[in-house]
Amino acid sequence: MGSVGLLYVGAVLFINGLMLLGKIPGKAAAPMNYFVGFMQVIFPTLLILQSEGDPAVVLGASGLYLFGFTYLYVALNQTFNLAGEGLGWFSLFVAVVAVVMGYLNFTSVNDPVFGAIWLIWAVLWFMFFLVLGLRRDSLTRTTGWFTVIVAHLTGTVPALLLLAGEYRSDSFWTWVMGVCGVLALAASVMLGRQQDTPATEPPPPESPPRRNARAAV
Template sequence: MGSVGLLYVGAVLFINGLMLLGKIPGKAAAPMNYFVGIMQVVFPTLLMLQSEGDPAVVLGASGLYLFGFTYLYVALNQTFDLGGEGLGWFSLFVAVVAVVMGYLNFTTVNDPVFGAIWLIWAVLWFLFFLVLGLHRDSLTRTTGWFTVIVAHLTGTIPALLLLTGAYQSDSLWTWVMGIAGALALALSIMLGRPQHESSTVPPPPEPPPRRNARAAV
């Protein structure tokens, strides 16, 4: 994935995470999804047209479409108040393909850090499937927090490292990314727990003692 496109993946995931947490209305999040969704559809199309059939370029471009269609789907859902079931089941498809992409980055592309990133994305999109496709509303806050954290962990930070020439993909940074992803999920589960009110109901106050009529005279 191109570094510029990856940077804006971080931006739109951050916006969508805040939307899931109820911090941003859906219609307010729609424009960013349109912007990034269109970009993630136009750019890979141009790459494929110029690739001359290069399998590596085609493989990289195919992954961009997964994101582009997701964000356009989100934007259309929010614009026209559509149900989330279609997007949810599409997210399951994305999650499965992301696992394959992760495997290919470990074996064929020889970029293990992005292999770990693709696996983290697989977990994220699977959460989207659970919330939208299966209506697991109890996971909405967990998914929102995980989206916010993953936006920067797998999008913003790697993109800035790529843009500045500081990106490294070796076994050490692969472990760092994998452990960071696991910690992000654990933290999101903790933050996503519903805030239950205390189940102990205080007893009603005792009525004041009735005054003796004679004493009041």
């Protein structure tokens, strides 16, 4: 995945995580999903057209469609107030393919850090499936927190490293990414169990004391 596209994956996942946490209304999150969704559909199409059948280029471009269609699906759901089950089951498809993409990055592509990143994305999209496809509403906050954290762990930070020419993919950084992914999931579970503390309503004013009937005479 290109560094620029990866940077905006981080941005849109951050927005969508805040939406799941109830911090951003769905319609307010829709524009960013349209922007990044169209980008992640148009760019891979151009790459494939110019690839001359190069399997490595086609493989890299194919992963972008998974993101592009997801974000466009989110945008359409929020714009037209559609049910989320279709997006949820599509997310299960993305999760399965992400596992395969992770395996290919470990073996054929020889980029183990991105292999770990794809596996983290597989977990994230599987959580989308649980929340949207199976209506596990109790996991919404956990999924929201995991999305916010993963947005930067697998999107923003690697993209900035790639743009700065400081990206490294070896066994050490693969383990670092894997451990960070596990810690992110554990932190999200703990944060998801914490409910927002409702504002304390002031107690109702006390009724004025009744005057003694005899004193009122």
